[in-house]
Amino acid sequence: MNLDKVIAGFFIILAMTLNFGFWYGDPLDMNMHSKYELFAAIVVNLIATVLKLGDKTQIGSVLIATSLVANLQLLAAATLWTIFTDAKSIDPEIFGIIISLSAGALLANITSVVLYVGDTLKSKR
Numbered sequence: 001m002n003l004d005k006v007i008a009g010f011f012i013i014l015a016m017t018l019n020f021g022f023w024y025g026d027p028l029d030m031n032m033h034s035k036y037e038l039f040a041a042i043v044v045n046l047i048a049t050v051l052k053l054g055d056k057t058q059i060g061s062v063l064i065a066t067s068l069v070a071n072l073q074l075l076a077a078a079t080l081w082t083i084f085t086d087a088k089s090i091d092p093e094i095f096g097i098i099i100s101l102s103a104g105a106l107l108a109n110i111t112s113v114v115l116y117v118g119d120t121l122k123s124k125r
Helices: 003-023 035-052 058-086 092-122
Strands: none
Touching: 003 035, 003 058, 003 092, 035 058, 035 092, 058 092
16 A cells, blocks of 8 residues: 555545535525635645645646646635625625635546546556
8 A cells, every 4th residue: 555645545535525515505505605614625625736746647747737726716716705705795696606616626626536546546556
C-alpha cells in the first residue's frame, strides 16, 4: 500500500463529499447551506491541490487543473457570500449564483475522483 496515494485519495474524495454536502439542498434557502461547510470544502480542496502538485504525469496535470477549477469556483462563491452578507443585501438570485458556483466545483471534484480512480485501476502493481 502506498501511503501517499491513500492520503491523496482521502483528500480528493473528502473535497468532493464536503462540496456535495454544501451544494445539496434547496438552492434558494440559505438555511440549508452552511458557510462553515463551504469553508471546510475550500480548505480541503486547497489541501488536495497541494497534494496533487508532485505528480508529473499527464493525468497529474489534469488532476491539478480540476482542483484549480474547483478552488476558483468555491473561492468565488465564498467571496460573493461574504460581500453580499456584509452588505446585508443577499437575495435569492445571488444565493442561486453561489450554489451554482459550488455545483460547478462539484463537477470538477467528480471529474477528479473519476480520473483518480481510473488511474488507480490502470496502474500496475
